Each structure stands twice: as structure tokens, then as C-alpha cells.
Amino acid sequence: MASLSQIIFVSILLLIISTQCEAQLSPTFYGLDTLISTFATKGFSARDLVALSGAHTIGRAQCAFFRDRIYNNQSDIDAGFASTRRRQCPASGGDSNLSPLDLVTPRSFDNNYFKNLVQKKGLLASDQVLFSGRSTDSIVAEYSKNCSKFKSDFAAAMIEMADISPLTGTAGQIRRVCNLVN
Ligand code: HEM
DSSP states (O other), rough: OOOOHHHHHHHHHHHHHOOOOOOOOSSGGGHHHHHHHHHHHHOOHHHHHHHHHGGGOOOOOEETTTHHHHTTTTTTTTTHHEEEEEHSSSSSSSSTTEESSSOTTTHHHSHHHHHHHTTTOSHHHHHHHTSSSSTHHHHHHOOOOHHHHHHHHHHHHHHHHHHHHOOOGGGOOOOOOOSSSO
């Protein structure tokens, strides 16, 4: 059975992909403007985008999703962090090798994800872009200092996400197994 984190992840990627079906790029390579506008199509603000991305305080990502970031010597990545991540993610092969999205406390729901971003230690390009000298920097900085504000904004945005186009009456069903139609 799919874990809660898998369900959340699949939901958000479907949200992104369903509004970007012509796009050839993986969502991890989207720029900030695309992330903001994609979330906006579902009624989410930039603040919601940042709060929801904080779900990456838990879980892991496969090498294929962040290889480009750790090998292409970008200026928005901490050099030590990139070098550590390269040990688990070779320049070729090992596509499914896993690394924690939050290197400090990968199993705790806290605000270290945001503290990492401030230190240029975001694993995915789509994480680091939230703190890259642009409009969302101040929100990331706020959450990095105020964990309870992050948690309350996250909870509110999750409830909002659950309200996206819900199926009602006989249009849908409550699944017995979450990734299978009954
Ligand atoms: C902002 C756009 C987002 C992008 C581009 C994105 C992308 C990704 C990617 C590439 C992974 C790694 C998947 C893998 O390696 O198999 C991942 C993992 C994850 N994502 Fe996101 N994500 C986004 C937003 C979200 C949101 C809004 C949530 C939840 C509210 C979320 C929750 C998770 C979780 C919990 C994992 C870890 C899954 C696990 O370890 O099993 N993500 N995400």
C-alpha cells in the first residue's frame, strides 16, 4: 500500500503535470515563475507554494532528479553539500539512488528544510529556487526562523489542497486501497 508521503507526492505532481501537459521538462527543473503560476492555476499563492514545498522536510529523492544540480557547478549550491551528495549519486548510473530531501532531520517534520535552503543546501532545483534572490526568499527566511508559523501555514494549505475539485455523490468513491479503484 502506498505511504501517506507517496500519496501526497503523487497528488502534487499530478497537480503540476495536469496543468503542464505540454511541458517536456521534469517539474524539478521548473523555474520559480513557472512554479508560482502553476500553483496559481489551482488557487494557491506563492506563500502556499513555499509552505507546501516544506513537505520536503521528510522523504527522499532519486539521484536522477538532482544530478544536474550537484554536478553542474551552479553558484546557488553549497560546495560541501554538492560534494557529499555526489558520493551517493554518480555522474552516470545509479539513477534510483536515494538522498534525503532534508539532510539534517530527514525523518522529522520541522523547519530544517527551510534552514537548508538559506544555506544553499536544497536537494532539488525546485527547492533551492524558492530561496534564490527572488520574491519567495522572505517567506523561506520567515519559515526558517518560525517553525510554528510554517506548520500552521502548511496545515491550512493542505486543507486547501484537499478541496481541489473533489468528486462528490456518485462521481467518486472512497478507496479501500488508496492506489486502486475498488
Ligand atoms: C513544488 C513542486 C514540487 C516538486 C517539483 C516536487 C518534486 C519532488 C520530487 C522530484 C521528489 C522525489 C521523488 C523521487 O525521487 O521518486 C519529491 C518527493 C517528495 N515530495 Fe515533492 N515536489 C513538489 C511539491 C511537493 C508538495 C506540495 C508536497 C506535499 C504537500 C510534496 C511531498 C513530497 C514528499 C513527502 C516526498 C518524499 C517521498 C518519499 O520519500 O517517499 N512535494 N518531490
